[in-house]
Amino acid sequence: MDLDFSLVIPYLPLLVNGIILTIKFTVWSTIFGFTWGVLLSLIKISSFKPLALLGQFYTSFFRGTPLLVQLMLIYFATPQLVGYDISSLEAGVLAFGLNSAAYISESIRGGILSVDKGQREAAMALGVSEFRIMKDIILPQAFKNILPSLVNESIALLKDSSMVAIIGVGDTLRWAQQVQAKTFRAFEAFIVVALIYYVMVMVLTAIGSYLERRARVSD
Amino acid sequence: MIKIEKVSKKFKDLAVLKDISLEINKGEVIAIIGPSGSGKSTLLRCINLLEIPTSGKITINGVELLEKGTEVQKIRQNIGMVFQHFNLFPHMTVLKNMTYAPMVVHQISAEEAEKQAIALLERVGLQEKVHEYPSKLSGGQKQRVAIARALAMKPEILLFDEPTSALDPEMVKEVLEVIKSLAHTGITMVLVTHEMGFAREVADKICFLDEGRVAEIAPPQEFFSSPKSARAQQFLDKVL
């Protein structure tokens, strides 16, 4: 087996673009998935039954179908359905955000239910409004309890983001495919990409443990 | 000031309060005692609507709580509550625990809220704990902070639900002393307790609950020396 990493050197500047795209993509999907996930978790614990059921159905649909199918569906069906020519990046963020919201909302729901009910009662007894109780008392404690699973979700998003290479987004993985096509060699480019994903995941893990340490100051 | 008329409460089919009537005057200290499961906590929690009575009428300062259109949050702002398990907010420091509600509910400034919080902490002897998190406090200290937190809203009424039941014996005294120092200072107090000696000492009236009914209401001397109802007699024989 002969390895020649110097072959990939001319393509490295392009790789930087790919990495930036992967990061951007992960950040946007996380923000979108998280925001929608919080709302969705509130919908699922709503005392208005039809709404709660709708939220549950949403979750079971997105958890019960492959992410790749969702991605394709959104990318190829949107132009046909609403006439909007969705870019591959937009389709990616949309699919990943909608999908991760389903998972995140489940964790958050569990986190909310794990907060001692005395917390809500104490705040109610002080005359605090429902909205502020949720925002200032319940959610911060819920997030603290589920921080590890939120970090894991973000890591999963980062890794799964490589799927968007399939619909042509020029991300990190896409770079390896292009290098392979030009140099007719697979190993060098893919091993570089694997390492880069690994480093990014390690960085996210480190950020996660930093956040957990900070959240634990009140313990 | 607090008027409870024919209040009943059911949880599904379980009748927990049956036709309770009780009047509490301004500045009075009333102790609610009775066997476990007799409905003491439920009755107390009806006063600030943490439980909604199934029927009956509760009036505070002339405002009917169960009437449509009553602003429950407004009512609660005037009623402090101290829980058996303290229920301090664990993600907030002692200071934040105390300034939070005055700031978001009464919308007073941070400086004012902090000044007032520190004064109250001094009153319960915990000024040096201002910046600690609740996890660093002993049970007795937590309960004193919880009392100070309730006072920070300047309520006219204070409800206590077994404030010393979750404490190690050596911490009971410090909490009871704080409660005692508040009694007869103008604030109306409703105290659910198993501390008979304390009830006798601070209460103006004893309300004895049995199986969801008020079995007896009497001044403490009278109640503890010669209870009228047989159930109260039995209860006292057991606990004293």
Ligand SMILES: Nc1ncnc2c1ncn2[C@@H]1O[C@H](COP(=O)(O)OP(=O)(O)OP(=O)(O)O)[C@@H](O)[C@H]1O
């Ligand atoms: N949320 C609830 N749902 C169903 N049943 C309840 C609920 N809260 C209380 N109960 C029941 O109502 C009865 C009275 O409860 P409550 O807590 O008022 O009694 P208590 O006099 O405070 O007792 P203890 O001295 O043990 O605190 C009990 O049988 C209890 O199981």
Ligand SMILES: [Mg+2]
């Ligand atoms: Mg009780």
